[in-house]
Amino acid sequence: MTAPALATATGGRPRVIICGGGLAGLAAAKTLVDNGFEIELLEQRPILGGKVSAWKDADGDWIETGLHVFFGAYVEIYELMKELGIYNRILWKEHKLTYTLAGGERFSFRTTKLPSPLHLLPAVFENHYFSLPEKLTLGKSLFPMVFGNEQYMAEQDRYTYQEWHRRWGINERMLKKMFLPMTLSLKFMPPEEISAKVVLDVAGTFLREPHASRMGFLKGSPQEHLTQPLADYITNKGGRIRTNCNVKTLLLNEKRQIAGVELITGERIVGDYYLTALPIHKLQRVIPSELKEDPFFGNLDQFEGVPVVTVQMWFDRQISFIDNILFCPDGIIPVYADFGNTTPDYFLDQKAEMAQRRSRMEFVVAPARDIIGQSDEEIVGRVWENVKSCFPNTAPKANVTKATVVRVPQSVFATKPGIDRLRPTQKTPVPNFFLAGGYTQQRFYDSMEGAVSSGRRAAAAILEAHRSQGALARG
Numbered sequence: 001m002t003a004p005a006l007a008t009a010t011g012g013r014p015r016v017i018i019c020g021g022g023l024a025g026l027a028a029a030k031t032l033v034d035n036g037f038e039i040e041l042l043e044q045r046p047i048l049g050g051k052v053s054a055w056k057d058a059d060g061d062w063i064e065t066g067l068h069v070f071f072g073a074y075v076e077i078y079e080l081m082k083e084l085g086i087y088n089r090i091l092w093k094e095h096k097l098t099y100t101l102a103g104g105e106r107f108s109f110r111t112t113k114l115p116s117p118l119h120l121l122p123a124v125f126e127n128h129y130f131s132l133p134e135k136l137t138l139g140k141s142l143f144p145m146v147f148g149n150e151q152y153m154a155e156q157d158r159y160t161y162q163e164w165h166r167r168w169g170i171n172e173r174m175l176k177k178m179f180l181p182m183t184l185s186l187k188f189m190p191p192e193e194i195s196a197k198v199v200l201d202v203a204g205t206f207l208r209e210p211h212a213s214r215m216g217f218l219k220g221s222p223q224e225h226l227t228q229p230l231a232d233y234i235t236n237k238g239g240r241i242r243t244n245c246n247v248k249t250l251l252l253n254e255k256r257q258i259a260g261v262e263l264i265t266g267e268r269i270v271g272d273y274y275l276t277a278l279p280i281h282k283l284q285r286v287i288p289s290e291l292k293e294d295p296f297f298g299n300l301d302q303f304e305g306v307p308v309v310t311v312q313m314w315f316d317r318q319i320s321f322i323d324n325i326l327f328c329p330d331g332i333i334p335v336y337a338d339f340g341n342t343t344p345d346y347f348l349d350q351k352a353e354m355a356q357r358r359s360r361m362e363f364v365v366a367p368a369r370d371i372i373g374q375s376d377e378e379i380v381g382r383v384w385e386n387v388k389s390c391f392p393n394t395a396p397k398a399n400v401t402k403a404t405v406v407r408v409p410q411s412v413f414a415t416k417p418g419i420d421r422l423r424p425t426q427k428t429p430v431p432n433f434f435l436a437g438g439y440t441q442q443r444f445y446d447s448m449e450g451a452v453s454s455g456r457r458a459a460a461a462i463l464e465a466h467r468s469q470g471a472l473a474r475g
C-alpha cells in the first residue's frame with residue numbers, strides 16, 4: 001500500500017540508497033516502494049540476484065550460481081512471491097530425502113501425515129540403512145532438538161555440531177552418512193566446523209513443523225522466475241535500479257551519520273537513508289573505519305564467507321530418474337539434483353519420449369576450501385567419478401556433453417561457533433544507516449528466506465525511523 005503522505009524536510013519523497021541487488025536488497029526495495037519511498041538500488045554486477053543469480057551462456061543454457069531449493073518452513077519469501085503473482089513457479093516435490101551412496105546403494109527418509117514430531121519418526125525408524133542400535137542413539141537426542149528453548153539453543157553455539165553429536169553419544173556412522181551431507185548442504189561446512197546451534201535450529205524446525213522439510217524447485221531459472229519479476233515490480237513502481245555500480249565506500253558527515261555513497265568511478269550518490277544489502281566480506285570494506293570503533297560495526301570483521309563451487313553437467317542420456325533433491329555422503333557432491341527431472345524449463349527435449357530425456361545435473365561441491373583452486377577439468381573429473389560411483393548402472397554408459405564450473409570464494413556467512421551472538425540487527429547505531437543480509441538477525445540464517453526476511457526487516461526499520469523523525473519534527 002502506498003503512503004503518499006511521506007515526505008522529507010525538503011518536501012520530496014524520502015529517498016533510500018540501497019547497496020546490493022541480491023534478494024535482500026530487492027526485497028527491501030519492494031517494501032520501500034510499496035510504502036511511498038523513492039529508492040535507488042546500486043548493484044556491482046551487470047545482473048541482479050547475487051548468490052541466486054543465473055545467466056545464459058553462449059549456447060543459450062542457463063548457468064546458475066548455485067542449486068537453490070525452497071523449504072516448506074519458509075514464510076516471507078512466499079508472501080513476497082504471492083504478492084508478485086509468481087508463487088506458482090515453485091514445484092513442490094515428494095516429501096522425501098534420498099541419499100545416494102558410492103556403489104549405487106540408496107537410503108531415504110519419507111515423512112508421514114502424523115502430527116509433528118511423529119511425522120519424522122517413522123522416516124527414521126523405517127530406514128533400512130542404519131541398524132536399530134544406531135537409530136536408538138539418535139532417539140534420545142530428539143528431545144533437546146524438539147523441546148530445547150531459546151536459551152538452550154543459544155548455549156549450544158559454543159560447540160561444533162560434531163562435538164554436540166558426540167556429547168549425546170549419537171552413532172558415528174550417522175554423523176558421516178546422514179549429518180555430513182546435511183551440514184554441507186545447509187552451509188557448505190562440515191560437522192567439525194559448523195555451530196551445533198544451526199543444525200539444532202534446523203532439525204528442531206523440521207521436527208516441530210510437519211511441512212518444514214518439504215522441498216520445492218523453481219520451474220526454471222531463478223532469473224526468469226524470481227529476480228526479474230521482482231526487479232520489474234520495483235521499476236514499475238518508480239524505483240531506480242542501476243547495475244554495474246560498484247560501491248567503494250560509505251561517506252560520513254561530521255555527526256557520524258552517512259552522508260553519501262561513493263562508487264569506484266568517483267560518483268557520489270546521496271539519499272535520506274542508506275541500506276547495505278551486501279555480502280559480509282564486501283560490507284567490511286565499505287564501512288568507514290571510524291564506525292568500526294563501535295563494537296556493533298567492529299564485530300562484523302569477525303564474520304567470513306564460506307567457499308563453495310557449483311558444477312553443472314549435461315549428458316547424452318538419462319542417468320537419474322529421481323525428481324527430487326539428492327544427498328551424497330561419499331565424495332565431494334553433498335547435494336545435487338537432476339534438472340532433467342526436477343525443472344521443466346530445463347528439460348532438453350520437452351516433447352521427447354522418456355527414453356530420449358537427458359540428464360542435466362547441478363552439484364554443490366563442498367567443502368570447497370581445497371577444491372576451489374583446482375582447474376575446471378580437475379573439478380569436473382572428480383564430480384564425474386563421484387556420479388559414476390553413485391549411478392553404476394546408468395552413468396558409465398553416458399557421455400558428458402558439456403560442463404561448467406562456478407566458483408564462489410565467499411558465499412554464505414560461516415556459521416562457526418560463537419558467531420551467532422555477534423549478528424547485528426538491521427537497525428544500526430547510526431540513525432540513517434541500516435543493514436540487510438543473511439548475517440543480520442533473523443531466524444533463517446543465510447538463505448533465500450533469511451535474505452528476504454532481513455530485507456523486509458531493514459525496510460520496516462527505515463519506515464519506523466522515518467515516522468519517528470516526522471513525529472519529532474511535528475513535536
Ligand SMILES: Cc1cc2nc3c(=O)[nH]c(=O)nc-3n(C[C@H](O)[C@H](O)[C@H](O)COP(=O)(O)OP(=O)(O)OC[C@H]3O[C@@H](n4cnc5c(N)ncnc54)[C@H](O)[C@@H]3O)c2cc1C
Pocket residue numbers: 019020021022023024025042043044045048049050051052065066067068069070245246247248277278279282308309310364408411412436437438445446447448449450451
Ligand atoms: C551455491 C549456493 C547454494 C544455495 N542454496 C540455497 C538453497 O537451496 N536455499 C536457500 O534458501 N538458500 C540457498 N543459498 C543461499 C542464498 O542464495 C543466499 O542466502 C541469498 O541469496 C543471499 O542474498 P543476499 O541478498 O543477502 O546476498 P547476495 O545474494 O550475496 O547479494 C548481495 C549483492 O551485492 C552485490 N555487491 C557486492 N559488492 C558490491 C558493491 N561493492 N557494490 C554494489 N553491489 C555489490 C553482489 O553482486 C550481490 O548482487 C545458496 C547459496 C549458494 C552460494
